[in-house]
Amino acid sequence: MNVRHATPEDAEAIAKVHVAGWRTAYRGFVPDAELDALRWQDRVADWRERTAPGSTVTVLVAEDDGGLVGFASSGPPRDEDLVAGRAWELYAIYLGPSTWRRGVGTALLRSTIEAVPTHVPALVLWVLDGNARARGFYERNGFVPDGTTVPSRLGPQYQDLRYRIEIPRSGGEA
Ligand SMILES: CC(C)(COP(=O)(O)OP(=O)(O)OC[C@H]1O[C@@H](n2cnc3c(N)ncnc32)[C@H](O)[C@@H]1OP(=O)(O)O)[C@@H](O)C(=O)NCCC(=O)NCCS
Numbered sequence: 001m002n003v004r005h006a007t008p009e010d011a012e013a014i015a016k017v018h019v020a021g022w023r024t025a026y027r028g029f030v031p032d033a034e035l036d037a038l039r040w041q042d043r044v045a046d047w048r049e050r051t052a053p054g055s056t057v058t059v060l061v062a063e064d065d066g067g068l069v070g071f072a073s074s075g076p077p078r079d080e081d082l083v084a085g086r087a088w089e090l091y092a093i094y095l096g097p098s099t100w101r102r103g104v105g106t107a108l109l110r111s112t113i114e115a116v117p118t119h120v121p122a123l124v125l126w127v128l129d130g131n132a133r134a135r136g137f138y139e140r141n142g143f144v145p146d147g148t149t150v151p152s153r154l155g156p157q158y159q160d161l162r163y164r165i166e167i168p169r170s171g172g173e174a
Contacts, residue, residue, distance in 0.1 A: 001104060003111045006059035006071065011047035013068035014061065015040040018047075021094035029130060029154055057091070058115050062104050070095035072108040074115065077124060079162075081148075087164070088116040090125040100133075109141055113167055122166050128152055129159045138163050 006014065019040040027035060050057040050073060062070040072093040076084065090112055095104055116123055125143070127134050129152075143163040152158035 001062055001064050001069075001107065003060055003062050003107055006047075006051040006061045008048045008051045010059075010061055010068060010071075011044050011051055012040075014047045014051070014059070014071045015043040017068060017070060017096050018043055018092070018094050020096045024097040025094075025131060025134070026128075026154065029128065029158065058112070060108055060111050060115065062095070062099075062108050069099040070104050070108055072112045074112050074123070079124070079148075082124065085120060087122045087124050088120045090123055093125075105137055106141060113165070116167060118169070120167070121169060122164055124162055124164045126150075126160045126162055128154060129161055135161075135163075141165075 019038045022038060023035045047059070049055065051059050057073050057075040059071060059073045061068050070093070073091045074088060075091065077087045077089040079089075082089075090109075093105060093108055093112070095108075113123060123143075124146070125138065127138065129135075129149075143165045145161050146164040148162040149159045152160045
């Protein structure tokens with residue numbers, strides 16, 4: 001298994017993993033009809049843009065002999081309460097369901113943390129409160145909830161929780 005930076009040629013494979021991951025992760029939270037209607041073809045253009053040279057988004061992909069099995073995207077934080085330069089955000093991390101629980105997520109997460117600019121001391125992410133698999137994964141990897149919650153865009157009955165990890169930096173403040 002290899003982790004590398006994505007290129008626009010990966011956009012189609014990333015879109016397929018994204019939709020497959022969504023369908024499995026959010027089954028039970030999002031109506032089946034909505035999940036079944038998702039089309040990877042609708043997401044290719046966005047991934048092409050995010051992986052293009054000059055994009056502010058870092059997209060890492062994991063691949064094995066059979067091709068691309070997962071991706072993680074990260075970049076500057078979107079939340080206004082986070083001071084620019086003091087935190088980075090993991091926007092998304094998705095694997096195809098057949099690849100879950102084999103350490104690929106951990107490898108993508110470690111590479112994402114390594115790719116955070118060296119002067120930035122923390123990484124944050126948003127996760128659905130009911131996504132126990134992902135929360136277990138993040139907690140196992142050292143993330144903790146920072147106490148910030150918002151109603152989820154999946155529906156008013158759900159909350160999104162913000163998690164955070166402080167990145168150890170040798171050599172102190174930049
Ligand atoms: C979340 C995700 C990226 C984790 O990747 P992964 O490769 O399966 O994780 P790893 O194999 O590296 O697992 C590491 C740890 O995560 C935790 N974990 C993984 N699956 C879990 C589950 N079903 N329940 C509880 N904890 C789980 C465990 O602590 C696991 O360690 P262990 O197997 O030694 O107990 C992957 O499951 C995924 O793509 N899920 C669907 C998309 C998603 O929900 N993304 C996050 C959106 S915020």
